[in-house]
Amino acid sequence: MNKAQVRQALDIVAGMFPDAHCELVHSNPFELTIAVLLSAQCTDETVNKVTKDLFQKYKTPEDYLAVPLEELEQDIRRIGLFRNKAKHIMALCRLLVEAYGGEIPEAHEELVKLPGVGRKTANVVVSTAFGVPAIAVDTHVERVSKRLGIAGWDDSVLEVEKKLMRKVPKDEWTQTHHRLIFLGRYHCKAQQPKCDGCPLLDVCREGKKRMKTPKSRKTN
Numbered sequence: 001m002n003k004a005q006v007r008q009a010l011d012i013v014a015g016m017f018p019d020a021h022c023e024l025v026h027s028n029p030f031e032l033t034i035a036v037l038l039s040a041q042c043t044d045e046t047v048n049k050v051t052k053d054l055f056q057k058y059k060t061p062e063d064y065l066a067v068p069l070e071e072l073e074q075d076i077r078r079i080g081l082f083r084n085k086a087k088h089i090m091a092l093c094r095l096l097v098e099a100y101g102g103e104i105p106e107a108h109e110e111l112v113k114l115p116g117v118g119r120k121t122a123n124v125v126v127s128t129a130f131g132v133p134a135i136a137v138d139t140h141v142e143r144v145s146k147r148l149g150i151a152g153w154d155d156s157v158l159e160v161e162k163k164l165m166r167k168v169p170k171d172e173w174t175q176t177h178h179r180l181i182f183l184g185r186y187h188c189k190a191q192q193p194k195c196d197g198c199p200l201l202d203v204c205r206e207g208k209k210r211m212k213t214p215k216s217r218k219t220n
Contacts, residue, residue: 001149005203006167009148012199013179016187020178022128024048029104029129030096031055033114036121037088042080050078061093061102088116106130119158123177133173137161140184141177147188147206 001009023044026032031051039047054075058064064072073086092115096102104125105111111122123136135141137157141164145151150167151160168176187194195207 001167001203003167006150009150009200009203010168010172010176012203013183014175016199017179017182020175020182022124022178025051027055029125030061032129033092033104033111033117033121033125034089036124037092037116038076038079038085040081040085046078050076061096064089064093065097085116091115092117104129106132108132108134119161123161127174127177131174133170135161135164135168135173135177137164138181139190141180143190144180144184144188147193147204148200149203149205 022032024032024035024039025048026035034054035047035051038050057075069086069090072089073083076082076086079085095114096104100110105114106126108122108126111117111125112119117125120136120138123134126132127134127136137145137160142151142157142160145160145164146153146155151163155163164176165173184190187198188200193207193210195201195204195210198204198207201207201211
């Protein structure tokens with residue numbers, strides 16, 4: 001995709017999802033960090049169902065540390081990989097208390113030091129909670145970036161992020177991140193993307209390919 005095509009694609013996606021936003025329900029940076037940690041290999045919808053009660057019970061890092069690990073495991077048992085995530089939450093809360101005064105650090109380089117917090121999670125937190133421009137590449141962002149041709153099929157997640165950062169104006173990074181997630185979640189799905197009639201079809205290499213491929217006929 002050249003610069004003009006990227007601009008065209010961004011404008012189209014903005015028109016499709018002008019109000020795209022983080023769908024993880026939270027009220028502060030600490031809750032957002034916990035929610036994003038829980039969301040790995042899990043839908044935001046499921047996470048929100050769990051955190052509705054979780055965030056009533058646990059308000060601070062100290063609250064998590066005050067219960068046995070087994071109790072926290074039971075509180076998040078509906079989440080995939082809940083045992084590992086419970087351990088990460090406990091370790092994260094312990095480090096927050098010991099090294100950060102119980103507060104989520106704003107700096108990206110400090111966030112990635114927290115247990116269970118990788119580059120993607122840190123990008124979500126700095127952009128959503130602290131207003132720092134960032135592009136977090138989850139499965140949706142990766143998929144649509146490659147289908148559109150903004151990134152290459154063999155690019156790693158980090159390479160996809162770097163290409164988006166080069167091709168998207170910095171002041172649009174955060175909003176583009178949310179809009180690409182909405183595009184992947186509600187339109188350009190992993191299975192059965194809505195290519196037919198898609199506003200992006202003219203600039204989407206994968207969409208053009210799919211629309212040219214004849215549908216297989218059913219055999220008797």
